[in-house]
Amino acid sequence: MDTPNRKQDALNYHSKGRPGKIQVIPTKPTNSQRDLTMAYSPGVAEPCLRIAENVDDVYKYTAKGNLVGVISNGTAVLGLGNIGPEASKPVMEGKGLLFKIYADIDVFDLEINATTVDEFVTIVKALEPTFGGINLEDIGAPACFEIERRLKAEMKIPVMHDDQHGTAIISGAALLNACEIQGKKLDKIKMVVNGAGAAAVSCSKIYLSLGVKQENLVMFDINGLITPDRQDLDEMRLQFATERKDIKTLTDALKGADVLIGLSAGNCVTPDMLKGMAKNPIVFAMANPEPEIAYDLAIKARKDIIIATGRSDFPNQVNNVLGFPYIFRGALDVRASAINEEMKLAAVHAIANMAKKSVPEAVNQAYNARNLKFGRDYIIPKPMDQRLITEVSAAVAKAAIDSGVARKTITDWDAYTEQLRSRIGPDDKLLRNITNQAKSNPKRVVFADADNYKILRAAQIVKDEKIATPILLGDEAKIKAIIKQHDMDFGDVKIIDPHYGAENTEKYANYLFEHRQRRGITLYEARKLLSDYNYYGACMVEFGEADALISGLSKNYATTIKPALQIIGVQKGVSRVAGMYLMITPKGPVFFGDTTVNVDPTVEELVEITVLIEKSVKQFNISPRVAVLSYSNFGSNEGPIPEGTREVVRRLHKHHPDMVVDGDMQANFALNAEMLADNFPFSTLKGKAANTLIFPNLESGNIAYKLLQEIGGAEAVGPILLGLKKSVHILQLGSSVREIVNMVTIAVVDAQAKEQNQ
Ligand SMILES: NC(=O)C1=CN([C@@H]2O[C@H](COP(=O)(O)OP(=O)(O)OC[C@H]3O[C@@H](n4cnc5c(N)ncnc54)[C@H](OP(=O)(O)O)[C@@H]3O)[C@@H](O)[C@H]2O)C=CC1
Numbered sequence: 001m002d003t004p005n006r007k008q009d010a011l012n013y014h015s016k017g018r019p020g021k022i023q024v025i026p027t028k029p030t031n032s033q034r035d036l037t038m039a040y041s042p043g044v045a046e047p048c049l050r051i052a053e054n055v056d057d058v059y060k061y062t063a064k065g066n067l068v069g070v071i072s073n074g075t076a077v078l079g080l081g082n083i084g085p086e087a088s089k090p091v092m093e094g095k096g097l098l099f100k101i102y103a104d105i106d107v108f109d110l111e112i113n114a115t116t117v118d119e120f121v122t123i124v125k126a127l128e129p130t131f132g133g134i135n136l137e138d139i140g141a142p143a144c145f146e147i148e149r150r151l152k153a154e155m156k157i158p159v160m161h162d163d164q165h166g167t168a169i170i171s172g173a174a175l176l177n178a179c180e181i182q183g184k185k186l187d188k189i190k191m192v193v194n195g196a197g198a199a200a201v202s203c204s205k206i207y208l209s210l211g212v213k214q215e216n217l218v219m220f221d222i223n224g225l226i227t228p229d230r231q232d233l234d235e236m237r238l239q240f241a242t243e244r245k246d247i248k249t250l251t252d253a254l255k256g257a258d259v260l261i262g263l264s265a266g267n268c269v270t271p272d273m274l275k276g277m278a279k280n281p282i283v284f285a286m287a288n289p290e291p292e293i294a295y296d297l298a299i300k301a302r303k304d305i306i307i308a309t310g311r312s313d314f315p316n317q318v319n320n321v322l323g324f325p326y327i328f329r330g331a332l333d334v335r336a337s338a339i340n341e342e343m344k345l346a347a348v349h350a351i352a353n354m355a356k357k358s359v360p361e362a363v364n365q366a367y368n369a370r371n372l373k374f375g376r377d378y379i380i381p382k383p384m385d386q387r388l389i390t391e392v393s394a395a396v397a398k399a400a401i402d403s404g405v406a407r408k409t410i411t412d413w414d415a416y417t418e419q420l421r422s423r424i425g426p427d428d429k430l431l432r433n434i435t436n437q438a439k440s441n442p443k444r445v446v447f448a449d450a451d452n453y454k455i456l457r458a459a460q461i462v463k464d465e466k467i468a469t470p471i472l473l474g475d476e477a478k479i480k481a482i483i484k485q486h487d488m489d490f491g492d493v494k495i496i497d498p499h500y501g502a503e504n505t506e507k508y509a510n511y512l513f514e515h516r517q518r519r520g521i522t523l524y525e526a527r528k529l530l531s532d533y534n535y536y537g538a539c540m541v542e543f544g545e546a547d548a549l550i551s552g553l554s555k556n557y558a559t560t561i562k563p564a565l566q567i568i569g570v571q572k573g574v575s576r577v578a579g580m581y582l583m584i585t586p587k588g589p590v591f592f593g594d595t596t597v598n599v600d601p602t603v604e605e606l607v608e609i610t611v612l613i614e615k616s617v618k619q620f621n622i623s624p625r626v627a628v629l630s631y632s633n634f635g636s637n638e639g640p641i642p643e644g645t646r647e648v649v650r651r652l653h654k655h656h657p658d659m660v661v662d663g664d665m666q667a668n669f670a671l672n673a674e675m676l677a678d679n680f681p682f683s684t685l686k687g688k689a690a691n692t693l694i695f696p697n698l699e700s701g702n703i704a705y706k707l708l709q710e711i712g713g714a715e716a717v718g719p720i721l722l723g724l725k726k727s728v729h730i731l732q733l734g735s736s737v738r739e740i741v742n743m744v745t746i747a748v749v750d751a752q753a754k755e756q757n758q
């Protein structure tokens with residue numbers, strides 16, 4: 001916390017409203033007298049008796065299996081020292097909060113008045129019936145070593161001292177990657193560890209198991225170098241004693257050293273010390289809240305440095321938050337009896353490998369970054385990367401099973417991964433399925449406006465994710481400059497700067513002329529039109545030189561759609577196009593149409609739009625249940641809109657008897673199966689909620705989706721353009737990178753379907 005303002009902000013954050021950071025929330029209904037008789041006496045006696053008969057049933061009837069005790073005595077709180085149990089509580093509540101948001105694990109934080117090993121062990125051991133796991137936190141060395149050793153030996157649930165092993169795992173992963181980037185070999189590096197406490201000792205052990213040589217490691221505590229002749233040290237630290245006589249001070253030790261590990265206290269390292277380090281040095285200044293050396297000072301001292309800190313406000317946050325939520329998640333899910341070396345190493349490698357994968361746009365956005373990429377400023381994943389739960393927890397669970405400490409097994413890993421994902425954030429399973437569908441047969445997608453950063457970023461993502469092969473249309477020099485500026489990597493991507501004379505323009509101009517000569521287009525004009533990305537892109541798709549076109553970022557909808565209509569045209573048997581949104585809502589996915597094209601459709605047009613939409617929903621492997629919406633329910637109101645929608649439904653029932661559709665209907669009845677069944681049991685939606693909503697006009701459709709997006713917490717994917725012969729999709733002005741990526745994914749699936757139907 002640097003400035004007085006930030007200090008005050010932090011105090012306000014904790015004190016405003018309900019003091020502290022966490023609360024307990026019931027997970028069962030508590031609305032009625034009946035609910036309460038189940039939750040408490042007399043109903044509660046039933047699970048009590050079951051558990052009394054079979055103690056393992058505690059996992060079945062209580063929260064134990066998902067409950068971790070975060071336990072501290074406040075003797076080594078962050079780098080603040082022995083500040084006591086009460087003062088440690090904000091940190092422990094913070095750990096509880098992180099367990100919950102990152103891994104959906106519930107936590108009771110316990111700050112206990114127990115400083116001797118015996119007292120501490122007795123208390124924690126007695127808590128075994130309550131918890132599924134124990135996370136020991138901020139307990140000073142050397143007591144922490146004995147406490148953890150005894151608890152692990154005497155308890156049957158996983159116990160982990162986070163400052164030791166959580167930190168070791170994360171910094172181990174970071175060390176592997178930093179060495180790779182700096183071109184250093186672990187078995188050759190000279191390492192200095194400043195700090196000889198819980199974290200330093202455990203981290204050093206894991207570095208040795210990753211290949212660092214004991215003789216190349218020296219360690220300091222507050223009294224100086226750890227040497228064999230020191231009388232003030234315990235076994236744990238003495239194992240890192242060095243015989244080297246050439247070192248007295250930290251400055252001496254850092255001369256020629258490759259790596260400095262700081263797990264001590266803030267601001268105890270100076271820029272001059274770093275200046276003596278070897279070429280391409282690696283510095284992990286992990287003391288919290290102040291690192292051993294400030295990020296900026298370190299960067300200034302050495303241009304060739306990789307520097308990481310424990311803080312979230314600089315690149316490379318090496319902090320155990322990347323580990324403990326996911327390690328416990330994996331351990332709890334297989335009911336592991338311990339967290340062993342195999343599980344820790346599995347976590348190290350899962351975290352290290354993740355950093356080398358393409359970074360999801362949501363992570364860039366969360367950190368206000370443009371293009372996070374494996375390298376000097378991105379050696380390990382960011383804490384807000386939602387892939388951590390699937391990558392790390394699954395690796396830990398698997399290692400637990402393979403190493404024989406799991407009491408439950410996992411056989412369907414895809415289902416487990418799905419379950420892990422659904423623990424965090426809204427369930428966007430459908431979007432993931434669509435992405436998998438796209439990846440199964442990637443298509444060539446031509447991007448209009450590719451000389452725009454957002455388009456290029458999206459193109460890069462879909463290329464990296466193997467969703468599509470991009471073709472870039474735009475000013476070639478500009479495109480190349482953006483690629484260079486943002487260090488993007490497109491390999492040998494095709495870039496076309498559309499103008500008459502560019503690839504295939506004579507063929508395209510003739511085609512355009514042939515088709516539009518009686519609509520006022522001369523050959524000269526046709527040639528000129530091809531410098532418009534939308535005309536050129538539509539021609540590429542029409543001639544099969546690309547499978548889909550993505551456009552519209554910089555022009556309005558009507559201007560963008562025109563070339564596609566003129567060159568590609570509508571599907572056989574279809575007289576119009578329509579627009580649809582896939583809304584990812586907290587209650588699940590719902591399709592909305594028409595939201596973008598037809599302003600005030602007639603009954604006949606609405607029938608056609610509904611048929612188009614219903615067919616398109618099926619493309620996503622969803623069985624459509626369509627509600628034609630109005631402000632009335634099954635004839636409850638008169639007026640042109642309810643009467644029109646009733647007529648639409650009549651015609652659909654008659655001409656499309658297989659379609660599951662009903663209306664006129666109000667939106668709340670359409671989306672609430674119970675209400676619908678109670679009030680309108682005759683509905684042909686057969687007691688199920690609709691997943692496809694047809695709006696009577698553009699006004700209502702457009703307003704509804706935007707309201708839902710802004711205040712309903714829904715993500716809008718689209719607009720998905722329906723009715724064209726080939727896959728062309730038009731972005732909304734100002735779409736975000738994520739929205740563009742989603743559209744490309746949809747465009748690929750659409751191109752696949754259209755290819756099949758040919
Ligand atoms: N980024 C991360 O994820 C994590 C960071 N940490 C940070 O690491 C630090 C240590 O934590 P932890 O191991 O739990 O605490 P401990 O109290 O167990 O250890 C602290 C160690 O640092 C030594 N020390 C203190 N000041 C100095 C100094 N100026 N120079 C050299 N050594 C010094 C102490 O020496 P002595 O024994 O002689 O007192 C002791 O060996 C804290 O700042 C903590 O915030 C810890 C865990 C995770």
Ligand SMILES: CC(=O)C(=O)O
Pocket residue numbers: 077078079138162163287288310319320321
């Ligand atoms: C991050 C952490 O656990 C610590 O600094 O103690």
Ligand SMILES: [Mg+2]
Pocket residue numbers: 078137138162163
């Ligand atoms: Mg800690």
